[in-house]
Amino acid sequence: MSALPRVGNFIGGRLVDGSGPRFPDYDPGRGEVIGEVFSAGEAEIEAAVAQARCAARAWARAAGAGRGRALRRIAEVLRAHNDELAELETRDTGRPIAETRSVDILSAADCFEYFGALAATLATEHVDLGPSAFGYVRREPIGVVGAIGAWNYPLQIASWKAAPALAFGNAVVFKPSELTPQSALRLAALLVEAGLPPGLFNVVQGDARVGRALVRHPEVDKITLTGEVNTGRAVMAEAAAGLKRVSLELGGKSPLIVFSDADLDAAVTGAMLGNFYSSGEICSNGTRVFVERPILAAFLDRLSLRTERLRIGDPLDPATDVGAMISTTHGERVTGYIERGLTEGARLITGGRRMHEGVPAGGFYIAPTIFTADDGMTLAREEIFGPVMTVLPFDEEEEVIARANATPYGLAAGLFTRDVTRAYRVAARLGAGVCWINHYNVTPVELPFGGVKQSGIGRENGRAAIEAYTEVKSVYVALGDIESPY
Numbered sequence: 282m283s284a285l286p287r288v289g290n291f292i293g294g295r296l297v298d299g300s301g302p303r304f305p306d307y308d309p310g311r312g313e314v315i316g317e318v319f320s321a322g323e324a325e326i327e328a329a330v331a332q333a334r335c336a337a338r339a340w341a342r343a344a345g346a347g348r349g350r351a352l353r354r355i356a357e358v359l360r361a362h363n364d365e366l367a368e369l370e371t372r373d374t375g376r377p378i379a380e381t382r383s384v385d386i387l388s389a390a391d392c393f394e395y396f397g398a399l400a401a402t403l404a405t406e407h408v409d410l411g412p413s414a415f416g417y418v419r420r421e422p423i424g425v426v427g428a429i430g431a432w433n434y435p436l437q438i439a440s441w442k443a444a445p446a447l448a449f450g451n452a453v454v455f456k457p458s459e460l461t462p463q464s465a466l467r468l469a470a471l472l473v474e475a476g477l478p479p480g481l482f483n484v485v486q487g488d489a490r491v492g493r494a495l496v497r498h499p500e501v502d503k504i505t506l507t508g509e510v511n512t513g514r515a516v517m518a519e520a521a522a523g524l525k526r527v528s529l530e531l532g533g534k535s536p537l538i539v540f541s542d543a544d545l546d547a548a549v550t551g552a553m554l555g556n557f558y559s560s561g562e563i564c565s566n567g568t569r570v571f572v573e574r575p576i577l578a579a580f581l582d583r584l585s586l587r588t589e590r591l592r593i594g595d596p597l598d599p600a601t602d603v604g605a606m607i608s609t610t611h612g613e614r615v616t617g618y619i620e621r622g623l624t625e626g627a628r629l630i631t632g633g634r635r636m637h638e639g640v641p642a643g644g645f646y647i648a649p650t651i652f653t654a655d656d657g658m659t660l661a662r663e664e665i666f667g668p669v670m671t672v673l674p675f676d677e678e679e680e681v682i683a684r685a686n687a688t689p690y691g692l693a694a695g696l697f698t699r700d701v702t703r704a705y706r707v708a709a710r711l712g713a714g715v716c717w718i719n720h721y722n723v724t725p726v727e728l729p730f731g732g733v734k735q736s737g738i739g740r741e742n743g744r745a746a747i748e749a750y751t752e753v754k755s756v757y758v759a760l761g762d763i764e765s766p767y
Contacts, residue, residue, distance in 0.1 A: 288316040288462050290325050290486055291469035293332040294479025299325050301487055306462055309375030309605045310596040312643025318462050320487035323494070329454045329483040330500045333425045336480030337452035341422045345401040345448075351477055352397030352448055358475040359390040359440075359468075366464060370436055371596045373461045375605035375644065376559050378597050388726070389440035389468075392742070395726045396448035403449065403747070413761045419754040420747065422450030423526060424502035427495035429516070430465065431507040432458035432607055433562045438507050439465050441730075443472075443482055445746035451503075452481045456495060459488045460607055496520050505749070506530070507564075509664075510690075510735050528739030528749050530564070530731055532664045533692030535713065536685035537567030537721060538675075541575045543697035544719070549583045551697055551721040552670065557591065557649045558722060560604050561615075561668035565693035567721055569661055571681050574674045581653070581672065585631045588649050595641050603668060605644035612645030615667030618660060619650060627654035627671070656684055664690070678707065686712040692732035695721045714740070 288306055289298045301320030308315045321329070340348070359366070367381035374381075406418040428442040435457055446453050457465040465484045472482050485491055489512075496504050496519040503526040506516050513529040520527045537555050539548040555567035572580045596604035606612035612635070619633050632650030640646040649668040654660050660671045675681040685694060694713035698704050708716045714732040717723065724730055729745035731737050739749050 285314060285317045288318040288466065288486065290319065290321050290329070291466050291482075291484040292325060292329045293483070294473050296466070296470075297325065299486060301325070301491070304459065306373070307608070308372050309607050310372070310644045311641045312609075315372060316463065318459065318486050321485035321491050326485055326491065326494050326498065329485050330425060330498055332480035333452035333454050333483055334500055336478055337422065337424055337450070340447075340452060340478065340481055341450040343450070345403055348448055348450065349397040349400035351475070352393045352400065352444060355472055355475040355477065356390040356394035356397065358471050359386055359393065362471060363387065366436060366467060368597070369467060370464050371604075373435065373463045374432065375596050375607060376562075377601045377604045379599050379601065380559060385434060385437050388724070389437050392437075392440045392444045392726045396444040396746070399744070399747075400448040403751070410757075414757060414759050416755060416757050419756065420449070420751040421754055423750060423752055424451060425500060426451050426453045426750065427498065427501040427504045428453055428455045429492045429495065429504070429506045429508065430455065430457045431564075432460040433559060433564070435461040436464040436468055439468055441741050442505050442507075443468075445741070446750045447477070447481060449747065449750045451750055454483045454485060454495060454501065456485050456487065456492050459486070462486050492516075493519060496525070497522070499523065502526065503528075503750070505739075513737065528731075528741070529737040530739075530741060531692070531735065531737040532564050532666070533566075533690040533732060533736045534569060534662065534664050534688050535565055535567045535690070535693040535695070536569045536571060536688075536711070537694070538681055538685060538696040538707065539570065539572045539576070539580060540696070540698040540700070540703065541573040542699045543576075544699065545576065545579060545583060547719060548697040549580065549587060551695060551717075551719070552584060553587065555695060555721040556670040557588070557603060557668045560606060560647070561649075562607060562666055563722065564666075565715065565722060567693065567695050568665065568669065568671060569685070570670055570672045571675045571685060572672055574676055577672075577674050581630060581651075584672075585651060588651060589631055591649055593636050593646050593648060594639055603646075603649060605640075605646050606667065609645050611666070612647060615647055615665055615669065618663070618665045618667070618669060622652050622654065622658065622660040625654075625658045625660075627652040627658055627660055630672070632668070656687070662688070678703070682707060682710050686710075689735045690732070691734035692736035693717070
């Protein structure tokens with residue numbers, strides 16, 4: 282492995298090796314090793330936090346307009362490097378290049394541009410307390426943010442965390458997933474190239490041990506995590522010892538409701554976007570597709586026909602629609618759910634198999650899969666995180682709302698209908714942090730993103746991110762003599 286590219290850490294504006302364990306980085310599309318990762322050890326974690334703490338002091342004092350200009354330059358640099366970064370992301374995630382070129386890097390750039398514009402808008406609130414006093418409320422940076430990313434959208438997730446944190450005067454120590462370590466390093470280098478002061482965005486590589494060290498570190502003031510629910514629970518428990526601020530964007534088992542008056546082709550498109558985009562490896566996917574019974578047969582006919590036309594293949598081929606699973610281990614987990622669905626009596630409509638022909642050897646590819654099932658089956662209850670859709674018929678609005686909400690998760694929901702009043706009424710009653718009407722899985726940076734119940738705490742993006750990355754300080758100003766009973 283010595284001849285492989287070295288995937289190290291980025292601390293204080295430069296690449297450094299790590300003193301922790303080394304491990305291979307795989308291209309999921311081919312199963313090939315594309316780098317040797319040098320995990321951060323205790324020394325690198327300490328250095329990264331120290332650099333962030335030092336850089337944050339000066340950055341917090343900078344005017345919001347200046348921070349905003351820096352972030353907008355970053356957006357320009359990311360767009361200029363779109364093709365390079367998209368290929369890097371595809372090689373690390375196994376997702377189709379058609380997706381990463383059109384979504385991942387461009388949405389990351391949008392995020393930096395949006396928060397660059399928002400940075401200068403933070404204003405002190407003046408409160409009139411009568412003739413003898415007034416108060417004002419300041420928004421201040423939290424300090425050092427420990428950010429832990431997921432493997433499905435590595436660069437986008439890093440940007441969703443870094444852009445608002447930096448906009449509001451914080452510094453970041455970011456730990457990417459050990460499965461997708463590369464794009465965060467390139468992002469860090471480009472941030473410095475765009476003029477961001479060294480030390481404001483640091484990258485430490487490694488597995489859960491490195492994440493745990495960040496959560497426990499006394500000089501890390503806030504933790505933000507994108508990951509699975511069990512990881513979120515572990516982070517909350519660790520953070521509780523230091524009473525750290527925590528925001529969590531976790532998983533889901535989201536409902537997508539198709540009413541009988543819906544535009545059927547649009548609803549099929551929404552269901553496919555909510556299940557097969559990014560090989561189904563999206564936390565907000567609408568994997569429980571509730572279809573009103575009168576249109577169930579027609580919906581399934583169109584859905585299966587269009588699904589079977591999807592091209593599964595080499596992620597670097599621009600014509601590929603569905604790429605590889607992130608790893609063999611994860612692919613086997615997904616096929617295990619498919620086998621369990623068949624065992625429990627779910628009806629397979631299409632797919633349901635691992636692909637071996639027409640795909641690169643060494644990758645784990647699964648044909649997009651559609652089942653009809655009952656609510657109590659495992660397919661309809663547990664997050665699968667693969668290209669597996671479960672279609673469930675319903676008869677009444679009240680019934681489907683109750684069934685849609687019968688889950689411990691609450692990340693996202695969607696519905697298709699031509700009835701505007703029904704759309705607003707149902708959206709208001711769905712227990713989810715994000716809801717789409719006549720669309721699915723679009724995440725403009727202007728809108729907050731995050732879940733309720735076991736799907737998370739806090740929000741990313743939109744103006745809601747101000748709450749996630751700032752503290753509120755109240756200042757009372759006396760204008761006269763102090764009245765006292767003493």
